Amino acid sequence: MKILDLRSDTVTQPTPQMREAIANAVVGDDVYGDDPTINELEHQAAQRLGKEAALFVSSGTMGNLLGVQSQTQRGDEVILGARSHIITHEVGHLAQICQCMGRTIDNADDRIYPEDIRKALRPDDIHEPPTTLVCLENALSNGTVVPLALMQQDYAEAKAAGLNVHLDGARLFNAAVALGVDVKALADCADSVTFCLSKGLCAPVGSMLCGSRDMIARARRNRKRIGGGLRQAGFLAAAGLIAMNEMSLRLDEDHANAKALAQKLEALEGVEVAQDQLDINMIFFRLTNLADSSRFVKALKEQGILINDADHGIYRLVTHWGIEAADLPRIAAAIERCRKEM
Ligand SMILES: Cc1ncc(COP(=O)(O)O)c(C=O)c1O
CATH class of the missing domain: 3.40.640.10 (Type I PLP-dependent aspartate aminotransferase-like (Major domain))
Incomplete structure (x- = not known):
């Protein structure tokens, strides 16, 4: 994986x-x-x-x-x-x-x-x-x-x-x-x-x-x-x-991936993306009605997706070399699944 x-x-x-x-x-x-x-x-x-x-x-x-x-x-x-x-x-x-x-x-x-x-x-x-x-x-x-x-x-x-x-x-x-x-x-x-x-x-x-x-x-x-x-x-x-x-010379790829992932997350129920903080390779978002944030982060890790725990309720994802456009559907699907399970 x-x-x-x-x-x-x-x-x-x-x-x-x-x-x-x-x-x-x-x-x-x-x-x-x-x-x-x-x-x-x-x-x-x-x-x-x-x-x-x-x-x-x-x-x-x-x-x-x-x-x-x-x-x-x-x-x-x-x-x-x-x-x-x-x-x-x-x-x-x-x-x-x-x-x-x-x-x-x-x-x-x-x-x-x-x-x-x-x-x-x-x-x-x-x-x-x-x-x-x-x-x-x-x-x-x-x-x-x-x-x-x-x-x-x-x-x-x-x-x-x-x-x-x-x-x-x-x-x-x-x-x-x-x-x-x-x-x-x-x-x-x-x-x-x-x-x-x-x-x-x-x-x-x-x-x-x-x-x-x-x-x-x-x-x-x-x-x-x-x-x-x-x-x-x-x-x-x-x-x-x-x-x-x-x-x-390739950073625009990371920025495009961040925007594309943000769009996928925004389409999910219970995910609120900060649309005004999407200039570079970072995505900030909130999850509504999430009971246990650390369990959510742990569940993602079990699926091979590493994220930091929320800071004052806000999660940050960062795209970079090694995260490709083809990986984005898997990330969004895992976030959707793990959020629903919590
Ligand atoms: C805006 C900004 N300035 C400075 C630094 C410090 O860099 P370093 O971790 O290499 O000390 C960072 C690190 O993330 C940063 O985000």
Whole structure:
């Protein structure tokens, strides 16, 4: 039985081409700057995003941490979304490691608007912390994308106030595909950008932090301090090159599968799909009259379909490489059957 793992796109396996590239990668000690494959990935990532430089890091969390830390001072205030990944799922590095205060914007759509930035700005007063950074996210963790025009307005607002902007683009390529724009256009709306080579792009490990040459030099030093200096990690960068250059070209397939699966689920009795959160490879839905959610999840698992338990009554499914259009009827049928049995 083919296991269909819809818990996240972080479960993707490296492709056969990646495995071959990993086996054949030319590597060196990256702390000496000697790993040609990492150097190539950093060079290409910077070019792809239209930035001066890039740094290969172990995760999206590390990219965000270094992006914030390398553009702030201890005691600074950072403006970011109340449900942004940085504030909710990165173990408080903003406070503990970057030693910054978070000023959260709590909009129902999780977007940040120029007026939010304007209102959050503090007067130049000795009682108040200096605000130095805005963190944007695109795609958002709620499965929607932020329009390019809004990103541009936010960036203009932040720069007019003398702030830098960091973009958590863990799924930057998904956002660009959904918006029909080049990733460069989104990267132009930030001073630093993190994007993940793992997740939907299928690399086994790794994210890129891109920005100015100076900022990346600071981030490289900060990465070393937290034990993130890499040695022969060109094996991972070899997979990263394929992720960035080739797997990014097929994400529309995951988005189409998410929409098609959502349509199948919506047609079922007792399933309510959040139709306004279907921009990328995620589907959010509720089940009405379900007595036992954990039994429902367990019953699906017995049928080879893996999903996470509901978060506040909301289930999330994520499509990715390995979940094909031909698998969708089986997923919908299993959800229908298991829901009825509970
Ligand atoms: C929006 C967003 N930012 C950052 C991250 C962190 O990435 P990682 O799990 O590689 O640390 C994630 C992970 O899912 C994410 O969804």
